[in-house]
Amino acid sequence: MKRWLAGGSVLVVLALVGALASPYLISLLTIVLLFTFLGQSWNLMLGIGGQLSIGHALFVGLGAYSVALLDVKYGVSPWIGLLLGMVIAGSAGAVLAWLSFRFEVRGIYFALLTIAAAEFARIMFGGWEFVGAMQGLFFPAPTGAIDISMLRGDARFYYFIALALAALGIVGTEMISRSYFGYVWRAMRDDEQAARALGVRAFRHKILVIAISAATAAVGGGILALVQGSIFPDSIMGMGLSVDVLIGPVVGGLGTTFGPLVGSLAAIPLNHLMSALGDCLRIPGLNSIAYGVVLVLVVWFLPDGIWPAIVRLGKAVQLPSRLWLLQPRKAEE
């Protein structure tokens, strides 16, 4: 339960920060929380479902475009756009998974298929006039007035939406993890053959976990589009976004409930700091170098991520009682 106390108090602190902090800090933390949520969606797929996606930008982008197109072109509420995005991205994920697992394309081949699909979609959207092509789509300039039905408001409004999403992601991950699906998926992740011999219908469960992960990523993408106020295929569906999505859970701890939050809190501010420093010193590649070094070092020295290391530290300090509960659930191939 200590874990929940720690995680819960982080959320309370974040809520207080939202009420008090400066606009810059708020907009930075909004991005952190949105990527926490996106990281959770990715984490569900690999950390629990055992399926590696390196093209998550596809699902994020589909969600973002669903919201932006309906809102910008037809004035339809982003709530509808979010729903539509979930359906489209979820179906895209399911179709991709179905096509691939039907022919036993798995492991690294599946991962490469996700990236190919994402790149294909990025290029197609970039050449498609209806969705704004390379010029992208722009939401109307914000008036600052809060309108929940159109999901419009100031920076603080979006901050609390992102916070709610991240909290929802944490609770959702934990609920799934403790449900029938969590057990079946983890069994499938650890050893698919053995799980099938125990009656796990792996084919449909793999499709299901990918569809759910894709649909939640689309929600994150839709909100990200609203926060940014504009979307472009290269940034919202690009390889860079796919990498940004997975950095949080990897740095924080794969397959853990709080890993994506902790990882995003560590990685994204670092990235911003380094870009600022790079701009300041007129060295444009600095943030890229810092990001790269952090990734290599984390996988090298903390392969389970930061969060399990914190948990271990807590265990070393306190006497273990029911601490097997705190065992990090890490993913293996």
Place this chain on the structure above:
Amino acid sequence: MLSLWLNVLASGILLGLVYGLVALGLTIIFGVMRVVNFAHGEMVVFGVYIGYWAVRLWDVPIIVAAAIAAVVMFIFGYFLETLIVKRFVNRPHHYQFIVFIGLSLLFSGALLVAFGPDPRPTASQLSFHTVSLGFVTLDLARLQAAATAGLLITLLGAYLKFSSFGRSLRAAADNRLGGLVVGLNIPRIYAVTFGIGAACAGVAGALISPLFDAQPYLAVDFTLLAFVTVIVGGLGSFSGALLGGLMIGVAEAIAALMFAPSMKTALPYALLILVLIFRPRGFFGAKEI
């Protein structure tokens, strides 16, 4: 009209040979080490910069620049493997992926710091010369790059097939444990393999430096292109890399003729998706990985 098509086809085949060399580097590394080098594009771009600087500083022919790139990138790959990559060889794919993403960010960041974001065209005299063969007119830079790439692919194939080191390399690719049992020096084989893979990428980069401006952001495109090529041909297959390179080269050339330029780059991915769906292991792919 016919001659236009022939020209396009020919230039696609020529560039395809260079793509084949890039893909060969990736596929050799994967075949032997079961590691997917997601920083391969950066290594190609290193080669492009080596070509750029060699021509600019010493005004050497591209062939000499390619030789320099081969040596530099082999050493680079060898030490990258012994210092970093070898620690992750036996880890799950997603860890390897993250390490290589980290490395590629590091490399492209380093390129940005060193040379800035602006494209640098290599001033090779070759770029302006063309050769006419009846219907087909080819530019010399492309022809030379393709010929060198083709020669290198042949030599490398012969080396892997007939030399004793090449044999032990293929044995290690076949069965790592077996290789260890019969006393192969696996760590050295891995380092050399990674060196060869990096050298292939570097040479290809230097060869195309008259065709592509040196620019850090090229790397992602080359990485993805190498993947597409290798998967279309079959991960880990020598002839697959070559065939994949030719297919992608030709597909790109045809797409440039038929579709809007922005769509041209989508065709390789469409091809890849089709291949993965209908021939999941590629045309020459290994049965299991």
Place this chain on the structure above:
Amino acid sequence: MTALLEVKNLSKSFGGLVAVNNVSFALEAGRITALIGPNGAGKTTCFNLVAGAMRPTSGQVVFDGHPIENAPPELVCRMGIARTFQIVRPMRDMSVLENAMVGAFSWTRSVDEARSTAYESLESVGLAGKANARTDQLTLPDRKMLETAKALSTRPRLLLLDEVMAGLRPTEAAGVVRVLRKLAEGGLTILLVEHVMRIVMEVASRVVVLHHGAKIAEGRPEEVVADPMVLESYLGAGFHA
């Protein structure tokens, strides 16, 4: 006695190699049957054909009146046949209890029900005390029993055990024998693939002997042991206990 499982003229070849050649036998409900034979006799292939992990080249496997030879493993399991793996395959990142829960999800979606079933399974193999341990903390005999417990959680009518006693010391094997007897008394039908002859004699009520992929004998243990064909082909290689 009615046959719960019937194997009819089952064959499987890999390329030119015939691993299982026209094998037929039947399992009577509530009994322990053993499938034995020297190394390479085709026992494990035969086992995998029944469990749905492989498809036969020809022949039929009929379970409770339904042909199952082309069913995938998860369906075979859901019909009431559970198996263990010769090389134990615990889910490494899940506790012993969680491992045992997975099988229960083949018939329930309730986590509580799965948990109580898993406890029962662990209890019946004597692992209840280690429910919260991690699987890598278990000894080999315990891991073998965990495999059995995982299979039991699926509530099978037929339990297929692949060399559960291989690599165990005699005292440990005796413990396994007690567990199997108790399960059979509870009405479970068991097919045992074993290499260790003596234990099979103790626990099985019927024995099927394979050699070079073909069935060479079938009957009560004492009959089979007396069969000169069996003695020559199998025991002739050294009757080891």
